[in-house]
Amino acid sequence: MATGRTHRPATRSRGIPEATVARLPLYLRALTALSERSVPTVSSEELATAAGVNSAKLRKDFSYLGSYGTRGVGYDVEYLVYQISRELGLTQDWPVVIVGIGNLGAALANYGGFASRGFRVAALIDADPAMAGKPVAGIAVQHTDELEKIIDDNGVSIGVIATPAGAAQQVCDRLVAAGITSILNFAPTVLSVPEGVDVRKVDLSIELQILAFHEQRKAGEEATPPERETAGTGEPGVATTPKRPSVAADRPAAGASGDGSRQGPDGDVPAVMPA
Amino acid sequence: MATGRTHRPATRSRGIPEATVARLPLYLRALTALSERSVPTVSSEELATAAGVNSAKLRKDFSYLGSYGTRGVGYDVEYLVYQISRELGLTQDWPVVIVGIGNLGAALANYGGFASRGFRVAALIDADPAMAGKPVAGIAVQHTDELEKIIDDNGVSIGVIATPAGAAQQVCDRLVAAGITSILNFAPTVLSVPEGVDVRKVDLSIELQILAFHEQRKAGEEATPPERETAGTGEPGVATTPKRPSVAADRPAAGASGDGSRQGPDGDVPAVMPA
DNA sequence: CAGTGTGAATTCTTTCACAGCG
DNA sequence: CGCTGTGAAAGAATTCACACTG
Numbered sequence: 001m002a003t004g005r006t007h008r009p010a011t012r013s014r015g016i017p018e019a020t021v022a023r024l025p026l027y028l029r030a031l032t033a034l035s036e037r038s039v040p041t042v043s044s045e046e047l048a049t050a051a052g053v054n055s056a057k058l059r060k061d062f063s064y065l066g067s068y069g070t071r072g073v074g075y076d077v078e079y080l081v082y083q084i085s086r087e088l089g090l091t092q093d094w095p096v097v098i099v100g101i102g103n104l105g106a107a108l109a110n111y112g113g114f115a116s117r118g119f120r121v122a123a124l125i126d127a128d129p130a131m132a133g134k135p136v137a138g139i140a141v142q143h144t145d146e147l148e149k150i151i152d153d154n155g156v157s158i159g160v161i162a163t164p165a166g167a168a169q170q171v172c173d174r175l176v177a178a179g180i181t182s183i184l185n186f187a188p189t190v191l192s193v194p195e196g197v198d199v200r201k202v203d204l205s206i207e208l209q210i211l212a213f214h215e216q217r218k219a220g221e222e223a224t225p226p227e228r229e230t231a232g233t234g235e236p237g238v239a240t241t242p243k244r245p246s247v248a249a250d251r252p253a254a255g256a257s258g259d260g261s262r263q264g265p266d267g268d269v270p271a272v273m274p275a
Numbered sequence: 276m277a278t279g280r281t282h283r284p285a286t287r288s289r290g291i292p293e294a295t296v297a298r299l300p301l302y303l304r305a306l307t308a309l310s311e312r313s314v315p316t317v318s319s320e321e322l323a324t325a326a327g328v329n330s331a332k333l334r335k336d337f338s339y340l341g342s343y344g345t346r347g348v349g350y351d352v353e354y355l356v357y358q359i360s361r362e363l364g365l366t367q368d369w370p371v372v373i374v375g376i377g378n379l380g381a382a383l384a385n386y387g388g389f390a391s392r393g394f395r396v397a398a399l400i401d402a403d404p405a406m407a408g409k410p411v412a413g414i415a416v417q418h419t420d421e422l423e424k425i426i427d428d429n430g431v432s433i434g435v436i437a438t439p440a441g442a443a444q445q446v447c448d449r450l451v452a453a454g455i456t457s458i459l460n461f462a463p464t465v466l467s468v469p470e471g472v473d474v475r476k477v478d479l480s481i482e483l484q485i486l487a488f489h490e491q492r493k494a495g496e497e498a499t500p501p502e503r504e505t506a507g508t509g510e511p512g513v514a515t516t517p518k519r520p521s522v523a524a525d526r527p528a529a530g531a532s533g534d535g536s537r538q539g540p541d542g543d544v545p546a547v548m549p550a
Numbered sequence: 551c552a553g554t555g556t557g558a559a560t561t562c563t564t565t566c567a568c569a570g571c572g
Numbered sequence: 573c574g575c576t577g578t579g580a581a582a583g584a585a586t587t588c589a590c591a592c593t594g
Binding site: 318319320330334335337338342344345346347348349350 | 573574575576577578
């Protein structure tokens with residue numbers, strides 16, 4: 001409780017599983033593209049390919065929405081577009097405020113995909129007085145002081161945080177206090193919010209780190225057969241690394257501060273240990 | 276088949292579950308913060324809170340890495356930082372190229388979090404000849420023509436695509452052909468890549484749409500108790516849903532445009548269902 | 551028949567709860 | 573005694589495979 005939950009269980013969504021909700025936008029995009037090409041119907045197979053998933057999953061996903069297809073034929077594109085849009089709540093207007101108009105905030109403000117689907121940038125807010133009044137993406141930036149008023153006046157319920165990490169929680173608190181109940185966070189911090197407020201996070205460095213993990217694994221596979229072992233009590237897999245720290249005197253240095261270590265281009269697993 | 280798989284199963288990671296891998300960066304960040312404050316040890320409870328997860332999950336996650344904690348005490352911060360960094364492959368240098376230096380690309384190039392952890396922006400690439408030579412974030416932008424050479428010369432294996440959707444697949448193909456095996460895609464498109472290439476996608480509008488879905492649900496709950504019906508015959512009710520569209524003549528395009536009104540607590544859901 | 555819709559089987563994740571170590 | 577590490581239980585999500593319908 002102290003910290004408040006960052007993710008609400010959400011799974012309680014009456015009927016649609018979270019995983020499915022997360023894919024609906026994907027389907028919608030694929031469908032929109034088909035619609036623009038005036039394609040009248042699609043099979044689960046085709047649509048699935050276009051959306052980058054497999055057809056069984058897609059059909060299962062759609063089954064949660066209802067039976068919108070025609071057996072032996074497929075789905076009516078226009079109709080599905082409408083149904084999914086409605087399910088996602090895109091048939092209504094969602095005013096959004098973006099807080100933190102730095103490089104990223106500006107990029108977001110200019111991002112076409114934003115406005116394209118029901119979302120409308122209602123205001124751009126920045127703490128720097130020098131920014132106030134300056135137009136970004138055709139909208140005059142307003143000062144943070146106005147935050148509460150802006151949200152209230154525009155009935156905004158979705159906020160985007162693109163501030164430096166240090167300011168994120170504070171901005172978040174103000175947004176929430178002002179009535180915002182959904183936040184898209186680009187700042188690399190864990191935000192604490194009260195129950196009932198949804199937070200989704202987009203974190204560039206996390207994505208890169210996940211890629212690095214797999215990349216490293218690939219590099220290792222190239223030459224190393226069965227490397228990692230699952231050992232429970234015996235040897236911790238990659239074991240042969242700095243043993244227990246005792247206090248912190250092994251080889252911690254790695255990333256904490258400097259972190260200047262580097263390896264050859266084709267990433268060779270740091271000679272952790274000769275088997 | 277032509278399209279190739281977009282996501283590789285990946286789950287084959289010898290021992291660490293994907294879900295865990297995705298959280299390691301989170302733990303790492305929390306740990307780094309502690310490290311900077313010279314905190315020597317943390318309990319799973321404390322660290323979990325800082326990372327925004329629950330302690331059981333964290334302990335389970337760590338158990339996949341090995342036994343790095345001390346019962347009755349907790350984890351040695353420095354040591355864990357090192358272990359996780361190593362596991363993620365951050366103890367080595369990962370040169371990265373960013374393709375598409377528009378608003379977003381520039382924001383990425385300037386993003387501190389990038390360089391902070393093992394990642395190094397090796398080059399910025401853009402198709403616009405006018406951009407060539409212009410410095411962004413202290414790095415001179417290079418023309419797309421150089422793409423293959425740049426990747427080869429720098430031994431780059433991770434590429435970031437920040438181009439318009441239309442150019443993404445093409446850029447992707449060139450990156451892959453040039454030897455890139457991990458891609459972080461910011462363009463709103465599904466990329467087709469050959470087996471063995473990892474793609475992670477970051478999509479702003481998708482995130483917003485997911486938020487909208489929950490937001491809408493909240494608004495509905497406020498006044499409407501059991502809205503969405505779950506049953507027809509007692510099972511995954513599908514029964515009573517809007518009937519076939521015939522062609523596409525229902526009510527596509529509800530009130531999507533204009534209308535700056537906020538959610539009408541309960542009156543919104545367009546009366547799709549005559550039932 | 552082609553292709554949806556969906557129970558059932560499978561696999562992955564999260565959570566529980568507690569034995570046991572420092 | 574406090575806290576980790578982990579089997580085992582519970583809960584999602586994915587995949588299978590096929591009955592059934594337009």
